[in-house]
Amino acid sequence: MQVSWIDAQQVNALAESLRLEPTVKASHEVAAPSMPASMNEPEPFTADEPVHESAPVETPMLDFRSRLQAIRERAIRAGLMPSHQPISEVVDKVVVPEVVMPKSLPPLEAMAGSVSERIDAFAKWAQSALDQSELFVVGDQGDLLWGQSAHSGLVLSAIMAWGATSRMSALSACETPSPLRRVLATGSHLIVIPCATRLGVMHIAITGTVSLPDMHLPALRQALIAAMDAEG
């Protein structure tokens, strides 16, 4: 006598239906938002056909953005993400630095004297070409070797933070980092040129209302290296 009163056929059919893989994932697994079709298509390596204006992709992009925004808002509500300002606002604040051409750099005369005298000579030479800008020479440990201004603390902080970040990179062991360009909180443009001199890494920092073009940076770097290489 059967005690469970179960219809074997019925329960087997139900069991079979439950053994099929579900068509959706469990709700805590976030499905990766699908890219708009135009982003999935691989770009051709060479352009064999004439380039035309691409068809507007506004609708899928808007849809994609709104889905990303919804995911972000849910993450913020769940406390998984800080509720900072929207990315779109941050993007709007990116400042394109205004570039100014300084006077051409005068020839650098051979330097002599103590280290501080040579730094002084280098700084005066560089300053003569950088009209409205302020110049600092900073040691690798954050010592201000030349220059004085209300901004020096801000400049030193920027250099030290950047130096610490650079040292964490594997590349720092084998090459001198590239110059750093930043807009300070005061609105000034800061450029830091690291120079691997005979006495260790030193930084030339220049702040000004306008930015210095890249073409002059190697000359400044070479001048400081030459000044430090000179015999005392």
Place this chain on the structure above:
Amino acid sequence: MIAIATASQKGGVGKTTLCINLAYSLARRGWTTLLVDTDPQGGVGLSLARSTRSKLGFYDFLSGERDFNKLVLPTRLPELQVLPCGQYDACARRGWPAKEVPARLADLLRTAELRGVDCVIMDTAAGLNGMSESVVKACDYVILPQQAEPLAVRSVPHMLETLSRFRAEGAGVKVAGILMTMVMADSAISQKVVAELRAMLPADLMFEQNVPRLSSFLEASAMGVPVALLKKNPPPEALIFDQIAAEIEQRAGLVQEREASQSHASLLD
């Protein structure tokens, strides 16, 4: 991470006992495990400590408490943490929007995953409706404990039908298996019920291990510990839950998941 709920239409089938001991066994086997009590009765907390009645927990999270650290209780086993039921009545008085429950449950599971939890075990109230329905739907797997007595197993088709409906409604939950509980070795009827169900259902839908009806489970409950901690040397019945934990590892793919995450990257990856 995987989330496993236990569910049954009938109450008193041993869901809470299973959850506590299974969570303990999984943690002992090295899985960082979070035991969540979604039953307003608070059986998990009441089984383990007197003080849990006053603690915040699952329902407080649903009501908007975001600091997970305030809610989760550590245990003597570093791999095992407990999220008690919390202040159900206070939260129910304030109310929570029913529509937001699935999203809050998903947030809970994601938070657990971010804390490095490998396995979430969710104890539910009897019945497959209301909060229990939402919990089961939010999980990856559901274990179906069935008391080995005629009246209890007669509800099996009904339960499978309900789970089928959950799937049709878009839930991704899979059945880890039906687990026979409170099996009485000295009762021919109890044994017959188990035999009938095993004969009727596909083998992979039934856990190989049964949970017998033993007085040691009552003793463990009285002492507020998992069975394995009842005595200095774990009693043999503690191995029952180790066996179930091992079956879960296989059925839910826990082992494969860990192997995949810990495998070495190949040179060309």
